[in-house]
Amino acid sequence: MAESTPNPEPAPEEPGGGDRARGLVSADADLDDHAVESALRPKTLDDFVGQHRVREQLSLVLRSAQRRGRVPDHVLMSGLPGLGKTTLAMIIASELGAPLRITSGPAIERSGDLAAILSSLTEGEVVFLDEIHRMARPAEEMLYVAMEDLRVDVVVGKGPGATSVPLDIAPFTLVGATTRAGLLPAPLRDRFGFVAQMDFYEPAELEQILRRSATLLGVELSQDAAAEIAGRSRGTPRIANRLLRRVRDYAEIRADGALSREVASAALDLYEVDQQGLDRLDRAVLHALLRRFGGGPVGLSTLAVSVGEESRTVEEVAEPFLVRSGLIARTPRGRVATAGAWQHLGLAPPPDAAFSAATLFDEVDGGTEGG
């Protein structure tokens, strides 16, 4: 990958290198996604597909608060990109019939930015704070107090003459969203009354989302075409919706506009998204691991060099999904292909393939070992 930036190390809170272009199966939103997502977002809890437990728990939290005539507890939503955190935040406000204020961690550079928002709230307002783990530390401390005591301490003046003036704020519901819950300081996490952990979606749920999106986009999507796209969407609604748009493009130009299984499959093959949702980089990594290194174990940096990528790209962009799909394992001695990897590429594993020994090692999560 040609990196010409003077500082090739992206900020640590940007998994996958921030806005590094990743193609069709990236869970991060691109400009195209931003343009259409608001149109595809479900507006009510009933329309929100999947995440049954979260939905039911959240519905209880909202209903009981409404019954008691109280403002609901603060809600934290945690989960990987594209799983529906922003969507759910908007639904919370609309279910409550409350105004929604939207901001994000990076937008709050100074505590004054946060004070300005909080002090202008009306009672019952929902504040959506996206990427809450990226908020500046002093603002974070102001937020603790606001969440618990409905008060902000505004500093008036500068230097030794500065005084702190306490200001009461209206009862509000904070909805925080984060892709990295682990980066949130415990005192902040503890102040949320409800934490919604968003999981990957089942294929049947993705099919349902796809059928809904197709209707909104005005395209005809057959049942088996929906299944075909869902299977390649990495358990992520954003990816499913994006693949649907690419299949639609293909259908309009190369077919009669109708989305059949054949059309979906031909389109996604053309875009190099395979049956399991692996893209070209994922497959290059698998190929190298199997063909050049006999299935491993091989160190991360050796593997990265052999596919012409930086270690970081392989580790953060390709590996998480390969590991989650059970195709490769991280071991203390390096990366190892599983039996499923050989099967996926249609290759016969050698008799001494490492996967049979891989279980001897404890899997190492998120490690950079073996590089």
Ligand SMILES: Nc1ncnc2c1ncn2[C@@H]1O[C@H](COP(=O)(O)OP(=O)(O)OP(=O)(O)O)[C@@H](O)[C@H]1O
């Ligand atoms: N449960 C769902 N039902 C239907 N559509 C969904 C669902 N979850 C997500 N989507 C669709 O996926 C798209 C991405 O969802 P959303 O923007 O809420 O993800 P996110 O978790 O906020 O991602 P990020 O971490 O990148 O901000 C939305 O446009 C929405 O249409």
Ligand SMILES: [Mg+2]
């Ligand atoms: Mg979001």
